[in-house]
Amino acid sequence: MSAPSKIVIASRESRLAMWQAVHVRDRLSSLNSGSEVVILGMTTKGDQILDRPLAEIGGKGLFIKELEVAMQEGRAHLAVHSMKDVPMVMPEGFVLAAISARENPRDAFVSNNYAGLDELPAGAVVGTSSLRREAILRARYPQLTIKSLRGNLDTRLKKLDAGEYDAIILAAAGLIRLGMENRIKAVLTAEQSLPAPGQGALGIELVDGDAAMAAVVAPLNDPETAHCVKAERALSRALGGSCQVPLGGYAIIDNGQLWLRGFVASVDGQRMVSGEVRGNPADDEALGLQLADQLRAQGAEAILASLACH
Numbered sequence: 001m002s003a004p005s006k007i008v009i010a011s012r013e014s015r016l017a018m019w020q021a022v023h024v025r026d027r028l029s030s031l032n033s034g035s036e037v038v039i040l041g042m043t044t045k046g047d048q049i050l051d052r053p054l055a056e057i058g059g060k061g062l063f064i065k066e067l068e069v070a071m072q073e074g075r076a077h078l079a080v081h082s083m084k085d086v087p088m089v090m091p092e093g094f095v096l097a098a099i100s101a102r103e104n105p106r107d108a109f110v111s112n113n114y115a116g117l118d119e120l121p122a123g124a125v126v127g128t129s130s131l132r133r134e135a136i137l138r139a140r141y142p143q144l145t146i147k148s149l150r151g152n153l154d155t156r157l158k159k160l161d162a163g164e165y166d167a168i169i170l171a172a173a174g175l176i177r178l179g180m181e182n183r184i185k186a187v188l189t190a191e192q193s194l195p196a197p198g199q200g201a202l203g204i205e206l207v208d209g210d211a212a213m214a215a216v217v218a219p220l221n222d223p224e225t226a227h228c229v230k231a232e233r234a235l236s237r238a239l240g241g242s243c244q245v246p247l248g249g250y251a252i253i254d255n256g257q258l259w260l261r262g263f264v265a266s267v268d269g270q271r272m273v274s275g276e277v278r279g280n281p282a283d284d285e286a287l288g289l290q291l292a293d294q295l296r297a298q299g300a301e302a303i304l305a306s307l308a309c310h
Contacts, residue, residue, distance in 0.1 A: 002212075003215075006037075007036070007078070009021050009038070009040065009080060010078070010079040011067070019177050022039065025037045032216060043066075064085065067205075071094070080202055081202065083200075084171065094206070094207060096203050096204070099201050103176055105200030106187050106199075106200075107171060110160060110175070116186040117137075117167075117186075120141070123143070124144055126141075126165065126169065127164070131245065134246065134267060134269075135265035135266065139265065140192075171196075171199055171200065173199065194261060194274075196249070197247075197248075198229050226284075227281040230288070231249075232262075234287075234289055234292075236249050239292050239295065240264075247264050248262060249261075258279055258283070259278050260278075261274070261276040266303050266307075273298040275294040
C-alpha cells in the first residue's frame, strides 16, 4: 500500500503544536520521498477560551475536536498531539496509530528569582494549569499560593515575566522542544512531581480504518514509549476516564520490566493515595488496571467521589 501523493497533518497553531507537527512532517517526508507532506494549522476552542480553568470548560478534548473534524471531512489525514492532551477515551471513529519516542517527561520549575520550590517564600504565587500539579504543590508546600495559569507556552512565560507569578510549573518537554531549556531552573524528579500520563510523548491520531495512513505512520511508533504510555493511560482511564482528576501516572522500562507509579489526590492535597506495580511491558494496560485496583483499595474512590465530575 503506497502513501498518498499529498499527506496533510492537522495541527493547532501554537508554537509548540507547530513544532510537533513540523517534527512529524519532517520524519514522514524522509520516509516517503514520493509524498508532499503539509501542515494544516487550526485554532481550537481550547486555544480560544483562556479565562477559565480547563476543567470548567470541557477538558482536554477541546484541543483536538476541530482537528478531528478536519480528518472526518477529508481535509487532513492525521493529527499530531501531545499525549498529555489526548482524552483517555478516544472518540468514536478515531484511533491512536503511533506514539513516538518520549522527550523528558518530567515537570520543570521556571522562575526568574528562585532556584527551586524549596526556595520560595511563604505566600509566593505559583502558576499551573494542572490539577495534578496543584494537588502536589498544596500537599508539599501548603504555604504557597497556587493560581491557575492558562494559555500557550509563550503566554505563560510572558505572565511570569510580567511579575504575575513568582514561579510556574511547566512540562520540561515543551521548553526543550522549543529550544527554551535555559528557562528551566530545576527539573522536578518523579518523586517530587509524578508526571501526567503521556507527558513528553507525541501521539498520531487517524480516522479508524484508514489502513493506508496507518502503514505510513507505523515507523514513527516507539514500542518502549508506547507500552509506558498505554499503561499510564489505562490507569487514568480506570480511575478518572476523561474527567479532570488530580492524577499522576508514570511508567519506565526498568531492567526489562515496566515499572508504573501512580497517585490520585484531592485538589487541596489533603488526601493522596499512591502505589506502584511492575511487570511485563507487553501487559501494559493490564498493569495500569492492576495499579488502579491497588489505589482503589487504598481509598481512591472516596477521593474521586469528592471531585465535581463524579
